[in-house]
Amino acid sequence: MALLEVEALNVRFASGDGPIAAVSDVSFTLNRGECLGIVGESGSGKSQTFLAALGLTASNGRVTGRAVFDGQDLLTMPAPALRRLRGDRLAMIFQDSTTSLTPHMRVGKQLMEVLMVHRGVSAAAARVQVLEMLTTVRMPEAERRFEMYPHEFSGGMRQRAMIAMGLLCKPDVLIADEPTTALDVTVQAQILSVLRSYKENSNAALVLITHDLGVVAGLTDRVMVMYGGRVVEDASTAQIFAAPRHPYTAALLRCRPSLAHDPEQDLVAIPGAPPDPRRLPQGCAFGPRCEKAVARCGAMPHLKPVGPAHEAACHLAEMA
Amino acid sequence: MTLFAAQTAAQEKLMGAAARVQGRSLWADARRRFVKNRAAMTGVCILGLISFMAVIGPLLSPYTLEDLAWESISQAPSWADKHWFGTDDTGRDLWVSVWSGARVSLTIGLLTTLVSLSIGVTYGATAGFIGGRTDMAMMRFVDVLYALPLLFFIIILVTVFGRNIYLVFLAIGCVEWLTMARIVRGQTLAVKKKEYVEAAHAAGVATPAILRRHIIPNVIGPVIVYVTLLVPINILVESYLSFLGLGVQEPLTSWGVLISRGANTLETAPWMLIIPAILLALTMFSFNFIGDGLRDALDPKER
Amino acid sequence: MTSYALRRLLIAIPTVFLIVGLSFVLMHTAPGGPFDADAALEPAVVANLRAAYDLDKPLLEQFVIYAGRAMRGEFGPSIVYPDRTVTQIIATGLPVSLRLGLTALTLATLIGGTLGIVGALKRNSAADYAVMTVAMTGIAVPSFVLAPLLTLLFGVTLRLLPIATLEPSGSLARTYPWLGPYVPYIMPVIALMLPQVAVIARLSRAAMIEVLNQAYIRTARAKGLTENRVVTRHALRAALLPVVSYLGPAVASVVTGAVVVEQIFQLPGMGRFFIQGALNRDYPVVLGIVIVFAGAVVLMNLVVDLLYGVLDPKVRVDQ
Numbered sequence: 032m033a034l035l036e037v038e039a040l041n042v043r044f045a046s047g048d049g050p051i052a053a054v055s056d057v058s059f060t061l062n063r064g065e066c067l068g069i070v071g072e073s074g075s076g077k078s079q080t081f082l083a084a085l086g087l088t089a090s091n092g093r094v095t096g097r098a099v100f101d102g103q104d105l106l107t108m109p110a111p112a113l114r115r116l117r118g119d120r121l122a123m124i125f126q127d128s129t130t131s132l133t134p135h136m137r138v139g140k141q142l143m144e145v146l147m148v149h150r151g152v153s154a155a156a157a158r159v160q161v162l163e164m165l166t167t168v169r170m171p172e173a174e175r176r177f178e179m180y181p182h183e184f185s186g187g188m189r190q191r192a193m194i195a196m197g198l199l200c201k202p203d204v205l206i207a208d209e210p211t212t213a214l215d216v217t218v219q220a221q222i223l224s225v226l227r228s229y230k231e232n233s234n235a236a237l238v239l240i241t242h243d244l245g246v247v248a249g250l251t252d253r254v255m256v257m258y259g260g261r262v263v264e265d266a267s268t269a270q271i272f273a274a275p276r277h278p279y280t281a282a283l284l285r286c287r288p289s290l291a292h293d294p295e296q297d298l299v300a301i302p303g304a305p306p307d308p309r310r311l312p313q314g315c316a317f318g319p320r321c322e323k324a325v326a327r328c329g330a331m332p333h334l335k336p337v338g339p340a341h342e343a344a345c346h347l348a349e350m351a
Numbered sequence: 352m353t354l355f356a357a358q359t360a361a362q363e364k365l366m367g368a369a370a371r372v373q374g375r376s377l378w379a380d381a382r383r384r385f386v387k388n389r390a391a392m393t394g395v396c397i398l399g400l401i402s403f404m405a406v407i408g409p410l411l412s413p414y415t416l417e418d419l420a421w422e423s424i425s426q427a428p429s430w431a432d433k434h435w436f437g438t439d440d441t442g443r444d445l446w447v448s449v450w451s452g453a454r455v456s457l458t459i460g461l462l463t464t465l466v467s468l469s470i471g472v473t474y475g476a477t478a479g480f481i482g483g484r485t486d487m488a489m490m491r492f493v494d495v496l497y498a499l500p501l502l503f504f505i506i507i508l509v510t511v512f513g514r515n516i517y518l519v520f521l522a523i524g525c526v527e528w529l530t531m532a533r534i535v536r537g538q539t540l541a542v543k544k545k546e547y548v549e550a551a552h553a554a555g556v557a558t559p560a561i562l563r564r565h566i567i568p569n570v571i572g573p574v575i576v577y578v579t580l581l582v583p584i585n586i587l588v589e590s591y592l593s594f595l596g597l598g599v600q601e602p603l604t605s606w607g608v609l610i611s612r613g614a615n616t617l618e619t620a621p622w623m624l625i626i627p628a629i630l631l632a633l634t635m636f637s638f639n640f641i642g643d644g645l646r647d648a649l650d651p652k653e654r
Numbered sequence: 655m656t657s658y659a660l661r662r663l664l665i666a667i668p669t670v671f672l673i674v675g676l677s678f679v680l681m682h683t684a685p686g687g688p689f690d691a692d693a694a695l696e697p698a699v700v701a702n703l704r705a706a707y708d709l710d711k712p713l714l715e716q717f718v719i720y721a722g723r724a725m726r727g728e729f730g731p732s733i734v735y736p737d738r739t740v741t742q743i744i745a746t747g748l749p750v751s752l753r754l755g756l757t758a759l760t761l762a763t764l765i766g767g768t769l770g771i772v773g774a775l776k777r778n779s780a781a782d783y784a785v786m787t788v789a790m791t792g793i794a795v796p797s798f799v800l801a802p803l804l805t806l807l808f809g810v811t812l813r814l815l816p817i818a819t820l821e822p823s824g825s826l827a828r829t830y831p832w833l834g835p836y837v838p839y840i841m842p843v844i845a846l847m848l849p850q851v852a853v854i855a856r857l858s859r860a861a862m863i864e865v866l867n868q869a870y871i872r873t874a875r876a877k878g879l880t881e882n883r884v885v886t887r888h889a890l891r892a893a894l895l896p897v898v899s900y901l902g903p904a905v906a907s908v909v910t911g912a913v914v915v916e917q918i919f920q921l922p923g924m925g926r927f928f929i930q931g932a933l934n935r936d937y938p939v940v941l942g943i944v945i946v947f948a949g950a951v952v953l954m955n956l957v958v959d960l961l962y963g964v965l966d967p968k969v970r971v972d973q
Contacts, residue, residue: 047384087875089867090777118878125876130869133888135967144887145877180967196877495669500906500951503944504676506932587796594798594914595929607798614802614918618810625806628799635794 033060033099034236035084035204040096042076042083042260051308053079053092055260058334061204066230066237068251068268070244070283072305076260077240081206085123086113100204119149122202124193126209131193132181138192139177145199164195168225187218194225205229206238211246223250244287248272256280259306259316262334266341276343279317315345323347381572384648391644394637401634405457408450416447416602437622439612448604449627455605456631459520460586464578466524467585471531472574478532479539480562490536493529501526502588509597519598523588527581534577538570572649576642583638590631606631662959666952673948674724678717678941720941729942734934740942747924748946751916754839754923755908758846762904765847766854767897773855774862774893775885785855792852797911801845801918808841815841817919842919846911850904854897862893891965898962902955909947 042054054076061067069077082088084098084105098105100121105113117123125131133141142164143157152160158177165173168191181189190210197205207226211219227250230237239251247254247268254271256264256279264277275281282301303320306312312319314329321328327346334344385391409415412435429437435446478489505522512518542548548565556564586606592598593607594614606627613624711719723730729740773785795803809817816838865871866889874888875881913925920926924943931939 082872085876087872114878114880116878117876123876125869125873131873133870133874135891135965136888144879144883148877148879148883182968193873196873491665495665495672497903499669499673500909500947502910503928503947506929507940507944591796591798591910591914595917596933610799610802614798614805617802617806621806621810624802628795628803631799632791632794636790639790639793 034063034101035061036097036099037061037080037084038097038099040080040083040094040098042079042088042092042094044089044092046091046309048309052260052311053308054083057096057257057260057262059255059262059265061236061238063203063234063236064230065253066239066251068247068254069238069240069257070242070247070254071257072242074305074308075257076308077257078208079260080257081123081208081238081240085117085121085206086110087117087123115149118145118202119200120203121206122197122200122204123206123208124197124210126212129181129186129189132189134181136180137178138181138184142192142196142199145196149200160199161195164199165192168192168195168198169221170195187214187222190214190218190222191225194222198229201233202235204236204238206240208240209242210239211241211243219246226250244283256283259311260308261316261344262342263317263345264343265334266338266343270338270341274338276337276341276348277317277345278321278323278347280343381645381648385644388644388647390640391648394640394644397633398637398641401453401630401637402457404450405453408453409447412444412447414444414447416443416451416604437620437626439623440616440620445609445623445626448609449606449630452604452606452609452627453630455516455599455603456586456589456607457634459516459523459589459599459605460582463520463523463527463585463589464581466521467528467531467581468574468578470525471528472535472570474528475532475535475537476539476562476566476570479536479543480566482540482543486536486540490533493532497529502591505588505592506595506597509592516599516603519589519592523585527585527588531574531577531581534573535570538573539566542566542569576646576649579638579642579645583635586631586634658963659960662956666956669952670945670949671721673952674721674941674945675717678720679713724942724945729945730938732931732936732939734931734936734939740938743927743939744924744942744946747922747927747943750921751912751923751925754842754846754915754921755905755912757839758843758912759850759901759904759908761843762847762850762854762908763897763901766851767858767894769851770855770858770860770897771862771890771893773859774866777863785859789852789855789859792848792850793856795848797845797849798914798918800848801841801915804841804845805918838919838921842915842921845918846908846915849911850908853904853907854900857896857900858893861896862889865889865892868892895962895966898958898965901961902951902958905951905954909951 037060038058040054040057041052044051044053057076057080059067069080071077079088079092083092083094084100086105088094094106096106100116103112105116105121108116132138139158139161142161143154146152146157146160147154150157162173162177165176170176170188170191176184176188176192181192184192194207194210197207205226210226211222214222223246226237226239229235230250237250239246241247251268254264254266254268255262256271256277258279264271264275264280266276271280272284275284279301282299285299286301301320306316306319314331315321315324318324318328325347330346332344332346334342335348337343337348429435437445439445439448474489474493478486505519505526508522509518542565545565548561551561551565589598589605590607590610593605594611596611599605599608609627610624610631613620613622613627616623720730729744731737731739732743735743769785769788773782776782805817808815871884871889874884879887909925912923913928915921916923916925917929924946927939928943928947930936931943
């Protein structure tokens with residue numbers, strides 16, 4: 032049985048200019064030991080999908096659909112039960128750790144809280160475990176850092192603290208939202224290796240939300256590409272890189288500068304801008320920017336199998 | 352390795368274009384949001400009505416400020432003898448007094464705000480535009496003044512130089528510019544750091560032109576909002592001084608004067624207190640609702 | 655933290671000097687002196703009087719003499735009431751003003767803070783609208799309007815509380831005699847407090863709403879903390895920062911408000927002596943009281959700065 036099964040998930044926000052469709056009809060399954068990459072531009076609904084599953088959607092949002100974790104639907108579960116799962120069996124760590132840690136609380140204390148709430152351990156015991164975890168995520172001088180405030184940390188250290196926070200209860204599902212954005216390349220590599228070693232040493236599922244295809248290539252088994260709040264392609268990482276079927280995925284790959292790239296040649300960019308989630312086009316959201324668009328793209332394409340364990344939401348991929 | 356690097360560049364160009372389009376419709380957008388705000392529109396209507404009555408109110412009554420009738424001292428409001436708001440303890444018609452007081456209170460509120468506005472904008476823009484140590488010293492001075500009960504200095508000023516309406520409004524204006532200076536300085540600093548201003552500098556655009564074309568349009572929104580909030584503050588300061596007998600003097604009257612006299616005749620003529628108090632409160636409500644409405648309209652992020 | 659506190663203290667001292675200087679200069683540039691009223695006095699007598707009060711010396715010298723004495727807590731005799739020193743006048747007025755001001759400020763902070771936070775947590779509920787109504791009323795109805803209205807309602811109409819006296823009259827004091835000493839302060843405190851309640855409620859509500867939208871609150875929720883813990887441990891402190899920084903200006907506001915409130919309720923506080931002194935051009939009294947008031951404001955600002963340093967770890971490092 033799948034560890035997490037999301038079905039027909041929709042997230043709508045109320046706004047002054049009418050409803051915003053942040054996530055539309057998203058379905059997927061996540062298995063133990065699997066590492067799933069979610070790729071898309073900001074505003075594509077990739078973070079909102081998982082925030083919704085954890086019951087963290089902002090108060091002006093409405094979530095419909097199902098998100099079954101270990102046999103229980105997270106969306107209909109009583110709030111206290113869901114709260115007990117959060118941070119324990121389902122952990123999410125956030126991008127931009129500058130603003131994601133409470134500024135007026137010592138970092139050590141913020142970490143201890145997780146254990147004290149979920150495991151009911153004493154402060155002293157929590158402290159020992161937190162220090163251990165900080166060492167695991169290779170926090171330099173963990174003892175001293177424990178007593179410091181977030182603003183006294185570097186970006187990389189904050190991100191490490193954040194990851195340690197997510198790993199403390201050994202979650203079954205760890206969702207990492209842009210864990211390496213805004214970090215130096217070397218620090219990025221260190222953070223990713225921490226995540227990789229957790230994945231390899233546990234039976235957990237790892238979700239990596241990112242817009243960086245390099246991160247995806249190195250770590251994930253499967254990739255889901257999102258655009259305009261919908262999943263447009265879902266396949267194994269190898270398939271995505273070797274044979275993308277959705278024009279958006281293909282365009283993303285073309286934009287990627289490579290070492291073999293001729294520096295005299297211009298970088299490729301996708302023309303146009305990501306869609307405004309308040310005014311999504313009828314039919315395929317990528318249609319207006321798609322060079323292959325045809326008349327049929329005015330009708331909404333649905334995710335259909337286009338190969339073994341490979342799905343894409345494109346009329347053209349279906350026909351091929 | 353970042354996927355959207357090249358794309359971001361293109362996107363930024365587009366966003367630049369979008370911002371320009373938005374820039375053109377920003378005011379229209381703000382107006383639409385403001386008109387939709389029911390509290391703010393109610394404020395506009397009430398304030399409009401009060402201002403209108405301040406102009407024509409006294410003319411509607413058969414009485415004038417000079418009519419002191421001994422036979423009609425402290426009469427309750429009545430339709431029959433055309434003392435719509437009653438009379439005060441000298442037999443003067445309260446309707447006439449209240450609307451004449453409205454003229455003085457509103458005028459002082461506006462004029463003092465004009466003084467605060469000029470001082471605050473000049474000071475704040477200078478500090479923000481020069482920046483560096485000058486800015487630090489200038490704002491430190493504002494911090495120091497900010498912490499003081501400045502009304503006392505108005506009281507000292509007024510007693511020292513005699514009680515005179517021009518002095519009152521000048522003194523209020525000279526005291527209530529601190530917040531304005533902070534706002535303008537903050538906005539100026541923020542705008543100054545924006546790339547387009549740096550670009551204008553680099554392109555050799557002269558300083559006055561930069562001020563006119565880039566800084567002022569960006570500073571004006573918060574300033575307008577603060578002005579609508581400053582007018583009622585200044586009306587209150589004037590009323591406070593008049594209440595203590597230090598502001599507006601006979602034969603002129605203001606809401607503060609009327610409230611002060613009403614407070615002394617509570618037991619015999621409560622309407623003398625209640626009517627000007629209600630008008631003052633309504634004016635405060637209206638300005639505050641309009642100010643909040645403008646802020647929401649001009650800065651959609653704010654809820 | 656110690657150096658932060660010291661730096662703050664160093665800023666406070668010149669502020670007090672500025673206040674003393676500014677009010678001194680203003681008073682002395684006044685056209686007309688304190689002896690103008692007694693037109694019958696012989697010029698020689700006036701000259702003697704002026705000499706006795708050092709008014710014949712150059713302004714700067716007068717200021718140095720004055721500042722030196724002020725440091726020792728001596729503000730000299732009152733000009734209008736020569737049998738009382740300014741220090742004596744302050745000593746009679748200060749306890750009354752202090753009791754009134756501190757009670758109003760403390761209650762305003764507690765009530766305003768609670769209202770604002772409840773409003774923010776139950777946003778757009780009936781409770782929230784009630785809070786916003788209180789806040790709006792407090793801003794639109796100043797102390798000098800509220801005070802007579804309260805008198806009209808509780809004193810004149812209901813005869814519940816005493817009017818303009820420190821005597822414990824009124825039906826409330828008769829029914830509950832133990833309330834006696836507090837009864838005369840009830841209306842003054844309410845009148846003085848409500849505008850501050852309004853400002854503090856607005857500030858804390860807006861701050862709490864903003865804090866609840868911060869990313870770290872989402873992190874705290876993602877950790878599985880109870881909503882209660884999220885609010886008290888992660889949100890509350892940051893939400894109170896604007897309230898704490900408002901306490902400085904609030905003291906200035908309360909002091910100014912106390913002047914009218916004392917006047918209306920006939921409380922023998924410093925505010926009344928201040929107004930009388932200002933109307934009579936009693937320089938020493940006015941200067942003495944301004945210095946005490948300003949000293950209180952500066953002191954409170956210092957306390958606020960230190961409190962801010964305790965609440966926000968970033969301030970200690972940055973400043």
